[in-house]
Amino acid sequence: SNFSIEVVLTCFCLFLLLVYNVRVRHGGTSGTLPGKDGFPIVGCFPMLGKHKEKVLMKWSTSSLGPMFYIRLGTSKVLVLNGYDAIKEALEQKPLAIAGRVESKFLDNGLIWKEQRKFGQTTLGGLGMGKQSFQSKIRDEFNCLAATLESELSINGPKGVNFTSMLRLYAANIISSLVFNQTFDSTCRYVVFLNRFIENIRLTPCDWQVKGFKPSCSDYMTKPFKMTSSASLAQSIFQALVDKHRKSRDPNDPRDFVDCYLNVMEKKQGKNSSFTEKQLLYYIVDLFLAGTETSANTNAWAILLVLKNPQVKAKLRSELEAFGKSPTLEDEAKMPYTRAVMQEVFRYRTSAPLNIVARRTTSDLELKGYKVPANMPVIANLWSVHHDPLTWAPYPETFRPERHLDGDGNFIPNDHVMPFSVGARSCIGKNLAKNEVFIFITSIFSQFDLELADGCHVDNMDGDSGMLLHPPEYRVKGSIRV
Numbered sequence: 001s002n003f004s005i006e007v008v009l010t011c012f013c014l015f016l017l018l019v020y021n022v023r024v025r026h027g028g029t030s031g032t033l034p035g036k037d038g039f040p041i042v043g044c045f046p047m048l049g050k051h052k053e054k055v056l057m058k059w060s061t062s063s064l065g066p067m068f069y070i071r072l073g074t075s076k077v078l079v080l081n082g083y084d085a086i087k088e089a090l091e092q093k094p095l096a097i098a099g100r101v102e103s104k105f106l107d108n109g110l111i112w113k114e115q116r117k118f119g120q121t122t123l124g125g126l127g128m129g130k131q132s133f134q135s136k137i138r139d140e141f142n143c144l145a146a147t148l149e150s151e152l153s154i155n156g157p158k159g160v161n162f163t164s165m166l167r168l169y170a171a172n173i174i175s176s177l178v179f180n181q182t183f184d185s186t187c188r189y190v191v192f193l194n195r196f197i198e199n200i201r202l203t204p205c206d207w208q209v210k211g212f213k214p215s216c217s218d219y220m221t222k223p224f225k226m227t228s229s230a231s232l233a234q235s236i237f238q239a240l241v242d243k244h245r246k247s248r249d250p251n252d253p254r255d256f257v258d259c260y261l262n263v264m265e266k267k268q269g270k271n272s273s274f275t276e277k278q279l280l281y282y283i284v285d286l287f288l289a290g291t292e293t294s295a296n297t298n299a300w301a302i303l304l305v306l307k308n309p310q311v312k313a314k315l316r317s318e319l320e321a322f323g324k325s326p327t328l329e330d331e332a333k334m335p336y337t338r339a340v341m342q343e344v345f346r347y348r349t350s351a352p353l354n355i356v357a358r359r360t361t362s363d364l365e366l367k368g369y370k371v372p373a374n375m376p377v378i379a380n381l382w383s384v385h386h387d388p389l390t391w392a393p394y395p396e397t398f399r400p401e402r403h404l405d406g407d408g409n410f411i412p413n414d415h416v417m418p419f420s421v422g423a424r425s426c427i428g429k430n431l432a433k434n435e436v437f438i439f440i441t442s443i444f445s446q447f448d449l450e451l452a453d454g455c456h457v458d459n460m461d462g463d464s465g466m467l468l469h470p471p472e473y474r475v476k477g478s479i480r481v
């Protein structure tokens with residue numbers, strides 16, 4: 001009868017579910033590590049909510065401790081929380097956790113080491129992160145300032161949305177290093193970039209650990225167009241690389257692409273990792289890693305300063321003491337500005353879960369637990385920046401003064417680690433800090449800004465996708481005369 005077929009089918013499905021669940025629960029880790037398996041099939045995916053960094057931190061402090069696993073889909077993911085666990089894992093075992101789950105060029109092993117070293121040397125030689133590069137950063141700020149000035153005067157009290165201006169500023173700084181040229185706001189790449197980033201704003205939580213299959217979000221959310229976006233970017237960049245090839249002088253490399261082509265030529269036929277395909281992956285990664293992270297940090301900085309008038313007043317008075325836009329050489333003399341930057345990095349970490357998860361490359365022991373090779377690893381940087389003991393008494397308050405001593409001197413603090421730590425930490429750290437410094441100091445010395453009429457931004461939590469994006473806001477104001 002119909003009834004008995006339904007019963008048999010239901011029992012069969014339940015049986016499959018049970019087998020699946022048992023297999024997943026006992027596969028992977030040592031079994032001794034504490035953790036959460038969540039629901040059958042999807043694991044903890046539905047339990048992470050809108051702010052997975054906060055939920056993971058809560059699980060850590062309330063029951064699971066600094067190191068635990070969560071199951072997402074069929075895979076177990078190691079989650080590191082708090083300063084000690086992250087430092088121990090990423091700094092003391094740098095190579096064992098140097099893999100990445102979703103990485104085409106900067107993978108572990110020989111390719112990663114060789115390519116990363118080349119990137120650091122070459123970008124360093126071109127001035128990345130050095131004071132000599134500041135005139136390029138300043139040129140980009142001046143372009144942003146010109147657009148902002150005209151939009152402020154057109155829009156009046158209705159105000160202006162900063163987002164795409166900040167993206168262009170960050171993308172063009174990378175572009176001057178990579179292609180020795182900049183884009184304008186109508187160019188194909190910039191239009192693409194804006195669309196792409198709207199995508200990562202909504203990234204489902206498990207994309208960051210999507211090196212494992214199946215990804216829950218493949219089933220539970222709209223198909224995510226990350227891969228096709230990345231190949232579109234590659235085709236745009238391919239045309240620029242071709243142009244470089246035709247116009248280059250090997251004895252006088254102009255930028256990152258020329259330097260890469262030189263090495264490719266030198267190592268031709270030697271089974272080298274320097275190939276055109278790698279170059280394109282590299283360019284995509286530099287833009288992806290270096291654009292929205294910086295733009296986002298600057299967007300948070302403006303919002304946080306405008307929402308805290310007393311901070312704005314102190315920042316302005318330090319800036320006014322200079323009588324001009326300060327340069328990077330002046331940074332050491334600007335304790336309050338440095339405190340504001342450090343507090344922005346702490347309070348609204350641009351990459352709370354380290355952008356894309358790492359992966360263990362060999363079996364290892366951490367805090368007395370056995371961790372297997374090939375396990376995705378999330379370092380919860382948010383948990384370091386919101387630790388109630390480190391940041392007592394009010395970790396959830398934006399308060400730059402916490403980074404100053406009794407005499408008003410700036411206190412550097414290695415518990416603020418927005419660029420992560422260890423062998424795969426951010427290679428753009430110094431460049432990014434310079435970009436943020438020039439942006440904050442220039443914008444507040446050259447413009448009088450406030451939140452636009454009707455724009456209150458009561459909820460300052462932001463949207464947690466692959467990065468932590470600020471809520472939308474508009475600013476009004478004018479250039480200072």
Ligand code: HEM
Pocket residue numbers: 100106116174285286289290291293294297350351354355356358418419420421423424425426427428429431432433
């Ligand atoms: C405020 C701005 C930025 C923040 C907060 C940031 C943060 C990060 C973080 C958290 C990681 C992951 C590190 C890890 O796995 O331990 C990373 C990786 C990376 N970042 Fe940045 N970043 C910023 C700007 C930049 C810029 C401007 C560049 C461009 C030069 C850049 C290039 C990279 C690259 C290439 C990686 C991958 C490194 C590897 O896998 O070896 N980042 N960044």
